[in-house]
Amino acid sequence: MEQNIRMMMEKAREAGVKLRPHTKTHRTPKAAKLQVEAGAQGITVAKVGEAEVMAGEGLQDIFIANEIYGESKFLRLRDLNRQVRIAVGVDNREQVEALSRVFAGENKPLDVLIEIETGEERTGVLTGEDALSLARLVTESPGLRLRGIFSHEGHTYGASSPEMCAELFRKSQEDTLTIAEFLRKNGIPVEEVSIGATPSLMHGQILPGITEIRPGTYIYMDAAQGNAIGDYSRCALTILATVISKPTAERVVVDAGVKALTAFTRAQGICHTPGYGLVKGFNDLRLKKLYDEHGIMISAEASSKLKIGDKIEIIPNHACPTCNLYDKIYVIENERVVDEWPILCRGKSQ
Amino acid sequence: MEQNIRMMMEKAREAGVKLRPHTKTHRTPKAAKLQVEAGAQGITVAKVGEAEVMAGEGLQDIFIANEIYGESKFLRLRDLNRQVRIAVGVDNREQVEALSRVFAGENKPLDVLIEIETGEERTGVLTGEDALSLARLVTESPGLRLRGIFSHEGHTYGASSPEMCAELFRKSQEDTLTIAEFLRKNGIPVEEVSIGATPSLMHGQILPGITEIRPGTYIYMDAAQGNAIGDYSRCALTILATVISKPTAERVVVDAGVKALTAFTRAQGICHTPGYGLVKGFNDLRLKKLYDEHGIMISAEASSKLKIGDKIEIIPNHACPTCNLYDKIYVIENERVVDEWPILCRGKSQ
Structure with missing residues (x-):
């Protein structure tokens, strides 16, 4: 950041x-x-x-x-x-x-x-x-x-x-x-x-x-911005989610849905982002379906690598409406939480 | 309700x-x-x-x-x-x-x-x-x-x-x-x-x-539920928005966008809801485009009937993620606000 x-x-x-x-x-x-x-x-x-x-x-x-x-x-x-x-x-x-x-x-x-x-x-x-x-x-x-x-x-x-x-x-x-x-x-x-x-x-x-x-x-x-410059290494914001279910050999469900990530996608062009969020550390793995409280990945690779209870980091498609869903952001430096920032303007849309 | x-x-x-x-x-x-x-x-x-x-x-x-x-x-x-x-x-x-x-x-x-x-x-x-x-x-x-x-x-x-x-x-x-x-x-x-x-x-x-x-x-x-039963008269939740701009004879812009309505749509079937929210009191008028803070209607009828500063009520496509964007809900009885309910579980997704 x-x-x-x-x-x-x-x-x-x-x-x-x-x-x-x-x-x-x-x-x-x-x-x-x-x-x-x-x-x-x-x-x-x-x-x-x-x-x-x-x-x-x-x-x-x-x-x-x-x-x-x-x-x-x-x-x-x-x-x-x-x-x-x-x-x-x-x-x-x-x-x-x-x-x-x-x-x-x-x-x-x-x-x-x-x-x-x-x-x-x-x-x-x-x-x-x-x-x-x-x-x-x-x-x-x-x-x-x-x-x-x-x-x-x-x-x-x-x-x-x-x-x-x-x-x-x-x-x-x-x-x-x-x-x-x-x-x-x-x-x-x-x-x-x-x-x-x-x-x-x-x-x-x-x-x-x-x-x-x-x-x-x-x-x-x-x-979306990572797509546009062809480099995700500068993506500084992630949403932490937990694997809660693996009903089939390809389906992995996490506890982050529309209320955690927004349903926002970028439809076309250099910012086009398929799915509902990119899973950090995986090769182009994205959340494919989103319900209110569930996010679904369809991937044999994800299913074999992830077990119930594992935490993943999701890079959101669009930072602005995503941040607006949260009361605070955890500031991370060298893999440690060093501060908590209240998102004081969340909901201040009037 | x-x-x-x-x-x-x-x-x-x-x-x-x-x-x-x-x-x-x-x-x-x-x-x-x-x-x-x-x-x-x-x-x-x-x-x-x-x-x-x-x-x-x-x-x-x-x-x-x-x-x-x-x-x-x-x-x-x-x-x-x-x-x-x-x-x-x-x-x-x-x-x-x-x-x-x-x-x-x-x-x-x-x-x-x-x-x-x-x-x-x-x-x-x-x-x-x-x-x-x-x-x-x-x-x-x-x-x-x-x-x-x-x-x-x-x-x-x-x-x-x-x-x-x-x-x-x-x-x-x-x-x-x-x-x-x-x-x-x-x-x-x-x-x-x-x-x-x-x-x-x-x-x-x-x-x-x-x-x-x-x-x-x-x-x-x-x-979406109104669509499914073919009757919007039971829709009890609306978002109040203000007309802030009318740049062309067809384009009407209100101050409610993704952060007010979510980007959620229903893609198919009886709950299919085109656009991003139905405008109450108009004949099937819907928000066509949504930005973070702006909602756009394309309608000559809306443009002729609405002036800058007018307030409209928008029936959201999907109540659940919409309510989650707000800190409180105004309870209306006989066209008067009779109570304010804090949405205490908003953001309590952890």
């Missing part, structure tokens, strides 16, 4: 950009602090609840890279803005207008960043004109300050090759930079141009003009 | 069997107590951690319908067995021998039930001979008492029609009863013959000779 933290920090330094890791992956203030101590500018979160926990634990610079909406959430945001440096994403007028109503009377405005969609087909404005019209609305809205723009090239998870991943990354950055330039030409200052997802940052180059990157999963390098 | 509790209780009474609901669905002692107050014999759980929480909240009769293994778990089981009526599932010799070593010195033996596999291809012994040999081992093992046998016809979830579901249920019960009879003929007393899953109990008849049923999901009747 420390190595993963260092490598991404190094990548950011080489490109001369800030690193603002997405902590939705680990939801752990302890890990966030390690990232900041290693040189990260601040952190990214997805929810107001996560921001509150992180701020309460001393994190000072938080970007909520999501479109928050709701009166009670706005009031919580206002309280946060009085305590720490905070910013939030926007992609529509209703949200900007509602935020402005809440922040108009504040001494310190709320920083907002406009989200740009560059191919993931999720949130974000789609054109320069839409970005400009929203940016103008923000600059005219009392209580708000436009910090810049951000995009998330999450579609690189589905790239069919490392080259395609790098190409999608390049294209996504260019689209984002083009909109930044368009805004500037129209008199809108754009201080921050924020991008980033783990797979693209593993394969592609950060372009000049980008000011900040926001990868999350790199800290643990789950099975 | 109360209606669902009553209907299953009625079904059990008509068949003259005990109802022992599986509480892994809700993981909530408050709901478990409602079930017991309505007439349930006791409860079923999947994990020692769940049993501990339930016993701590006053539940007195608990069956862990799973093959527990591990020295520390055996010691926790021993403590539980001193406090309440408890039983545990077994399907292999290693487990029986290990349990006997821990319970040999106890005044009160541990009740065990042998699991029979009847088609789900998960855990359980496959033949009468295997059941008999394990039953003999149990009866010879100090500290253990054989209470009976159990099976779980979970493969009825994948039945292609209600008739096939009823037929799989009948066959599963017959196989279980045949093994009970075989054990008895060989001098093994079989007090309990325990079966049950929600879809089969919705469509099929309980056969004479069965003594206990263990459905779980019926309490909430999630989208």
